[in-house]
Amino acid sequence: MDLLSRLLHLYPVEVALDHVCKLGAPWALENPPTNYGVAPYHIVTSGSVWLYTSGFEPLHLHCGDVIVFPTGAAHTLKADPDSLPSLVRVETGSALPVAVNDEVGAQSEILCGYFHFEPGIAGPLFSSLPSLMVVREAGGKDMQVMQSLIAILGCEQRATGQGSEVILSQLASALFAIILRAWMSQAQTQPSMLALLSDPRLVRGLYAMLEDPARQWSVEELANTCHLSRATFARHFVKVAGMTPGDMLVRIRMAKAAHWLSRDTRSVAIIAEIVGYQSEAAFSRAFSRFHGKSPGSFRRENGR
Structure with a gap:
């Protein structure tokens, strides 16, 4: 077993896909801070998204980009810098709830979920991570694998077949390992395990x-x-x-x-x-x- 696999086995993380957003511009979604042990993540599967969070310059995210908040920091996602919150409703009937609006501008699709970890066990792993992890889509073997997983996740969340919830959970768990590996290849990690x-x-x-x-x-x-x-x-x-x-x-x-x-x-x-x-x-x-x-x-x- 390779070292990253050993660490992920040693520090278990549970992964949940919570909902998918399918929104037409203009729109803005405010995400409050989460409790320690709950790390929100977002995967842009189509269109583009602007991210605003304390301590960082605004980030323009594109299809295939992934963001993770290991410390559960509050953040806002927007269609563009000038967008204001619009009425969003949640529709059920597919494997995941779908947040939609009635705006007809540029369309964006985002998979949203949480990494759950037991602070007493996996805390040392998450303390190795910054308050914001950004994995960009461009290039690399990890990106190709991640794109494929994201595409499968997108297809499966639209499905209504039996077993979809289990399939989504298992795919999301694999995605966490790939996100972590890809982030390590792109970022300078702070002193840590x-x-x-x-x-x-x-x-x-x-x-x-x-x-x-x-x-x-x-x-x-x-x-x-x-x-x-x-x-x-x-x-x-x-x-x-x-x-x-x-x-x-x-x-x-x-x-x-x-x-x-x-x-x-x-x-x-x-x-x-x-x-x-x-x-x-x-x-x-x-x-x-x-x-x-x-x-x-x-x-x-x-x-x-």
């Missing part, structure tokens, strides 16, 4: 920790996997990841522990051993410091 994926000097160290988080890794051992001196590895790791190798190992262990606690019935003692702790007490202290609650409380609140 994701930044390590793009650094050929350090990526083997991250892979080693993901592959065997229970091992008591020393900085020297991790440096050896990257064919670097201990000092060089430690210095570059902190610069790229924004944390020490030891802190990164704790994050990986705590994410894996949260995953097992929420999805498995094995005892806390066994899970502690799986993620590298020699005693349940030491694990419980570390887990409580990181997640703000005991393993037992976390399991009761998040168990499936």
Whole structure:
């Protein structure tokens, strides 16, 4: 399994397609902020859209462009800079609700949804992302795959056949992985776990920790996997990841522990051993410091 796949497995994200907008200019849609753990996204499937959000210059988006708000920031979508809100109604009957208006200007179509993540588990992944992610359509293998998925999503949302809701959900989950991969190829990531994926000097160290988080890794051992001196590895790791190798190992262990606690019935003692702790007490202290609650409380609140 490649590293991005491992990270997405380690930090699970649920994807929902909420509705589709089919609007004629002029129009404007105001989107309020969402709670932490809910990241809105919009995919322009035809026409063009203007985006306004605090801290950024207005962005003109075109067919195939994708925007994601990992921190749930408030934002406004418009047909053009001068558009004002118009009456919009929601029609049902297809796989997704459709927001429409009666204006006859230039037509735009937008798929809208949310990425839902459990802050205690996937929080470290989303903290690696900026408040606004923009993936432009132009060029590249990822863009071709994303265009194909967007086209299928558009066709499926217009369908009324059995299984459409499940198909849309699965396609949207695949789209998140592709959006993240495409964004990483286009943007300069801030110091984070994701930044390590793009650094050929350090990526083997991250892979080693993901592959065997229970091992008591020393900085020297991790440096050896990257064919670097201990000092060089430690210095570059902190610069790229924004944390020490030891802190990164704790994050990986705590994410894996949260995953097992929420999805498995094995005892806390066994899970502690799986993620590298020699005693349940030491694990419980570390887990409580990181997640703000005991393993037992976390399991009761998040168990499936």
